[in-house]
Amino acid sequence: MNNLELQKINKHYSKKKHALCNFSFIFTNGIYGLLGPNGAGKSTLMNMITDNLLPDNDNGKILWNGEETKNLKEKFRSRLGFMPQQQNLYESMTAHTFLNYIASLKCLDKKQSEQEIPKIMERVELTESLDKKMGGFSGGMKQRVLIASALLGNPELIILDEPTAGLDPKQRVIIRNMVSDLGKDKIIIISTHIVSDIETIAKEILFIKEGHLIESGTIPELVEKVESGEKTLENLYMQYYGEVQK
Ligand SMILES: Nc1ncnc2c1ncn2[C@@H]1O[C@H](COP(=O)(O)OP(=O)(O)OP(=O)(O)O)[C@@H](O)[C@H]1O
Ligand SMILES: [Mg+2]
Numbered sequence: 129m130n131n132l133e134l135q136k137i138n139k140h141y142s143k144k145k146h147a148l149c150n151f152s153f154i155f156t157n158g159i160y161g162l163l164g165p166n167g168a169g170k171s172t173l174m175n176m177i178t179d180n181l182l183p184d185n186d187n188g189k190i191l192w193n194g195e196e197t198k199n200l201k202e203k204f205r206s207r208l209g210f211m212p213q214q215q216n217l218y219e220s221m222t223a224h225t226f227l228n229y230i231a232s233l234k235c236l237d238k239k240q241s242e243q244e245i246p247k248i249m250e251r252v253e254l255t256e257s258l259d260k261k262m263g264g265f266s267g268g269m270k271q272r273v274l275i276a277s278a279l280l281g282n283p284e285l286i287i288l289d290e291p292t293a294g295l296d297p298k299q300r301v302i303i304r305n306m307v308s309d310l311g312k313d314k315i316i317i318i319s320t321h322i323v324s325d326i327e328t329i330a331k332e333i334l335f336i337k338e339g340h341l342i343e344s345g346t347i348p349e350l351v352e353k354v355e356s357g358e359k360t361l362e363n364l365y366m367q368y369y370g371e372v373q374k
Contacts, residue, residue, distance in 0.1 A: 129157055130193060130284050130315050132177070137188035139172050139181065139339075147172045148339045150188075155315045159307065161326030162319040164336035165369050170319035171213050173336070174289050177317075178210045192285070206234070209283035211274050213290050213319075219263030223254060223273050226262060230277040241280060248276045251309075253302060268299035275303065279310075286316045292325050304329060323362045333361065335368055342368060 132155040139148040148169050162170050175181035177190060179197060190197045197204045218226060224245060231241035249258050252272040257265065262273060275291055288307070292300045300322070308329040310316055318326055326333065333350060335343040343350065343364075351359040355367060 131156055131191075132285060132315055133189075133191040133194075134177070135187075135189040135191065137173075137176060137190060138184040138186055139169075139176060140184055146339055148176070151336075151339070151341055153334065153341060153344065155317065157313055157315055158331035159310075159316045159318065159326070159329050161330035161333045162317055162336060163321065163323065163326070163333055163365065164319075165321050167338075168336045169339040170336060171289055172339070174210070174287050174317070174319060175212070178208060178287055179205065180210075180212070206281070207284045209278035209280065209286040211278040211288045211291055213293070215274055217262045217265075217270055217273065220261060222259050222261055223249065223265075223276075224258045226273065227277060227280065231280050234281050236281045244280060244282075245276075248279050251279070252276045252306060268295045268302075271295060271299070271303070275306070284314050286310065286314055288316070288318045290319055290321075292320060292322060300325060323365050327361045335364075337368060 134151055134153050136150045136152050137148060138150060140146050151173060162173070164170050172181065176183050183190070192200055192204050221229070227245045227248070228241065246255070246258065249255050252275055254269060254272055254276070257269060262270065265273065271291055275288065278286060278288060292303050295303065304325060307316060307318060320326055327347060332344060332346055334341055343353065347361060350364055351361060354360065354363045357363045
């Protein structure tokens with residue numbers, strides 16, 4: 129069982145901008161939904177976990193199976209699959225070339241990744257587009273190639289920052305099913321502001337607001353906190369943020 133522990137992590141972008149405040153949580157194997165509206169701090173948190181953004185220089189710690197990730201360095205990064213929120217694809221590359229390129233950046237064994245790439249592309253339902261240039265892909269196809277790139281090397285910690293952004297309902301379902309199939313032997317963290325993306329697949333949900341973890345738990349635990357109306361996660365979202373984004 130893997131364990132990712134955040135101990136009181138903070139991020140100030142400037143003296144005034146405190147984007148993450150004393151954020152503590154323990155993740156174990158399973159799917160976690162990170163819910164919050166624009167600007168809540170989801171990407172900041174994910175970029176810090178994945179070592180793309182330095183935490184404030186204070187007592188905050190990020191531990192992977194008990195060891196600080198900043199000391200584990202490559203040992204941690206090799207176990208990680210990350211899909212950042214905003215990414216540009218190399219439009220003139222084929223999906224195959226792109227995935228090979230990412231595999232080489234991750235220092236994966238060339239032979240192994242050659243075997244892995246077609247399997248991953250099948251998983252994201254893009255087998256027929258493997259050797260096509262990505263410039264001709266729809267938004268949903270591009271998102272799925274990016275998810276595929278995060279799956280290379282069979283990571284034990286998968287972090288997907290708004291993988292369903294901009295997608296139509298059908299594509300969202302494809303991604304939801306795919307994430308749900310990824311296996312229960314990994315830690316998977318998905319950020320979104322769309323409750324339906326994660327409410328059927330997440331083991332636990334974290335609600336983040338203005339950099340604070342305001343609530344977390346399983347869905348049955350969380351819906352009990354709804355103060356008025358039907359006990360649904362969407363109503364809880366509304367209670368915390370005053371709106372529902374669909
Ligand atoms: N590089 C930066 N410099 C200054 N402020 C930043 C920077 N990046 C993010 N912020 C601020 O930090 C806060 C959290 O931003 P973050 O991108 O983590 O939110 P988010 O939950 O991912 O939002 P979204 O749903 O829009 O992606 C916001 O107020 C944002 O304006
Ligand atoms: Mg974001």
